[in-house]
Amino acid sequence: MKRRVFMQGCAAFGASAVLLPRVSILEASEPKGETRVFMVKNSYNLKSENPKLVTKLWIPLPLQSEYQHISDIKFSSNASKAYITDKNSYQANTLYAQWDEGGDKVLELSFRVTTKERHTDFSKATASSTYPKAVARFLKPTAHIPTTGKVKELALKITQEAKIPLEKAKAIYGWVTENMHRDDAVIGCGVGDAGKAIEQNILGGKCTDISSVFVALLRSVGVPAREIFGIRLGSSKFSKACGSSDDAGFAKISGAQHCRAEFYIVGCGWIPCDPADVAKVILSEKMTLKDPLVQKVRDYFFGNWEMNWVGFNDGRDFVLSPTPTQKPLNMFGYPYAEVEDEVLDYYSPAGFSYAYTSQEKL
Amino acid sequence: MKKLIFLVLPLFLLAQEEIIIKIEGMHCPLCTTAVKKALKNVEGVEKVKALLETKSATIIAKEGVLDNDLFEAVKTTGYEGVILSRQHKKD
The missing domain is CATH 3.10.620.30 (C8orf32 fold)
Structure with a gap:
């Protein structure tokens, strides 16, 4: 089997492509006051009936705001290409990966989230x-x-x-x-x-x-x-x-x-x-x-x-970038993947497959 | 005459149709996967491409697949199908 080059990335790597909707990853500061800190890990090992066909994966990344600060975004993959983008009508932060050949399709992603409880002064x-x-x-x-x-x-x-x-x-x-x-x-x-x-x-x-x-x-x-x-x-x-x-x-x-x-x-x-x-x-x-x-x-x-939760985006009925075969996407709370025109079942972590974990710093 | 039938019959058996079905109810990308799988299970269907953007499925099937069999397959996904076009596939 031909082995692809294993690529790695981080926020600095993708920074030029990442124009965040609210506050840029680089400009954002840690929330003040009572905060919680989580380390989040995502592991992907895509499964398909046609593993030799071109496979594309779009992963929702968290938004940056005053109530959640995202840092230490890192990813590694054997994909043919992988990069961070927000080029869609809702500026939803996305990690895109594409595999052009057969073989394993793996990707690891991690990031740190510092959250602050939200309140409203009515x-x-x-x-x-x-x-x-x-x-x-x-x-x-x-x-x-x-x-x-x-x-x-x-x-x-x-x-x-x-x-x-x-x-x-x-x-x-x-x-x-x-x-x-x-x-x-x-x-x-x-x-x-x-x-x-x-x-x-x-x-x-x-x-x-x-x-x-x-x-x-x-x-x-x-x-x-x-x-x-x-x-x-x-x-x-x-x-x-x-x-x-x-x-x-x-x-x-x-x-x-x-x-x-x-x-x-x-x-x-x-x-x-x-x-x-x-x-x-x-x-x-x-x-x-x-x-x-x-x-x-x-x-x-x-x-x-x-804030025991992290927000990704506010997109509804929109088109991801690069443009998938199936569009528009109803919502982007789950990873989305296509093998040619066929959509992997994002509601099934085991079938897709993906595994997410979170470790709170206590 | 027998010779002619012998020559034409394989062509008839190999004849294909392209059928386009409108499935208005499809509303998310996963619907296309469900519709595609259901239609592929119909006897005689060889290839299916379902698109959310046009809310339709294009089917390549052996000549003679019944509309009703296709509709029943679509129904198993919770949607209704309407035939938009049906024509002999040119090689």
Whole structure:
């Protein structure tokens, strides 16, 4: 077998190609205040029925922001080529690798994440609905986030008493957490088809399903909103349903992908939310909305994020770079791979295959 | 005459069709993999290419594959198929 050259890369290697959406990897500083630190490792060994065909892999990398600082990004692979890019319409950070020949297709990736819990000072909220251009794009519909028809009809009904954007957001969060439930039978994080969910009254789902309805309802009444796709890294102070690790802070996280949401209020900026984890706590802890823990979680996840999780991107229904055969991509919370025109099952870590781990520095 | 049949029959048996099916319900890249696998299982189907962008599958099959067999295969993935075109494949 012809052996390919094993290549390595790191943030410095990819820095010229990495123009991060919020703060550049090189410019970003560590979050101040109470922080948590995680070392994340990804291992890929791609499996396919046609291993001799050209194989392409796109891996979502974390975004850089004031609440999560990414450093020490390193990768090594026997790929024909591998590089970091954010050339897509959402500037989603991506590690791309391509194998042009048969043989093993392996890649190792690691990075360090320093996170800071997010809170919101609602006293700064204004009634303004004049949004910066970069924010206003999150009012627009996508294939899975429609903002007209029954979606708008429902949103108007939910928010009929609300006068300002924050009141609308509160009403929609209240409706989603009260009416939607987690359905563990759904594969992965769910498709997140808000139009279908509302039109067909499918109120059960997983995190992407629940967050997508939340986002679509908000956008349809003029409040910018978006999903943030990411992965849980460690233990939660609320419930194992929201994240867990062993006593030493180690966690196997191959199946820990989790979608959260944000909405924008002038004066506050992007406000963190997680309506899907309210539903997950209810199901996992066998509770109802009336239980004190659920009430606490429901209050907390309107304006706060526990940072035992890292966010990747806010892309929906977009095209990766380099352009895959299949497009657009519904969401980019999982690694995505193609063997010619065939898509590997990213919901199956063992079949794909990939393995993720996280070690918290305790 | 017998000689003619003997000569033409193998050509008929080898004849292929290109069938294009519209599958409007496909909404994510993994749908294309599911549709492709389902259609490949239909007897007579030799090659399938499914594309999300056009929400369609192009099938190369032996002459005579039934529309209904293709529709049933698509149905197993949770979607409905509609034949867009069906024509003899030219070599």
